[in-house]
Each structure stands twice: as C-alpha cells, then as structure tokens.
Amino acid sequence: MWPSRTQTETVTCLACGDQVTRSMAREYDKYGDRWNREEKAFEYLCKSCDDELCRQPREDLEDLLVETRAGETDRESFLSRYLHTVEERYGRLEEES
Incomplete structure (x- = not known):
C-alpha cells in the first residue's frame, strides 16, 4: 500500500545520522542505478552533507x-x-x- 500523501516520511542521513524529511534529502543507490527501483533499499544524505561530497570519480x-x-x-x-x-x-x- 502507498503511504498517505499527507504523511511526512523521514530518513536518516548516512553521513551525520540526522533525521530529515525525505524531501530534504538526497537519495543514493550503492550501484548508481537509482531508476531501477525494484527490491532496493536506498540510502540518503541530508542536503548539507551532500553539499560537502567530493564529486571525483570512484570507479575503484x-x-x-x-x-x-x-x-x-x-x-x-x-x-x-x-x-x-x-x-x-x-x-x-x-x-x-
């Protein structure tokens, strides 16, 4: 069943541990494929932790x-x-x- 649109879902930032609303977080998939959503558990970063990330390649x-x-x-x-x-x-x- 889908959650109510009026219900605010909170997620935990994997970097700092803060609880934030899902709308105020950035969603990440470990393998970089966030569009294939079947059977996945996503991780989240709050916007301030996401802003501090290095955007360098991480192939290895x-x-x-x-x-x-x-x-x-x-x-x-x-x-x-x-x-x-x-x-x-x-x-x-x-x-x-």
Missing part, C-alpha cells in the same frame, strides 16, 4: 576499501593504510584552501 573505490580492509580493523589503522595506498597509486593528496 570498493576494491580499494576491500584491499585496505575497511571495517575489519580500528579506524586509525584503516585510515593510515588507506592514505598510504591512495598516495602510492595516485600521488600525494592536496588539501583545498
């Missing part, structure tokens, strides 16, 4: 996360390993001013 991101053992070790060890691997492949990262 998932392979890089697996290789650097994301989710399998503590945060500090993972970030150190990730940074080292990224700099080894793509060069030193530069911060924006």
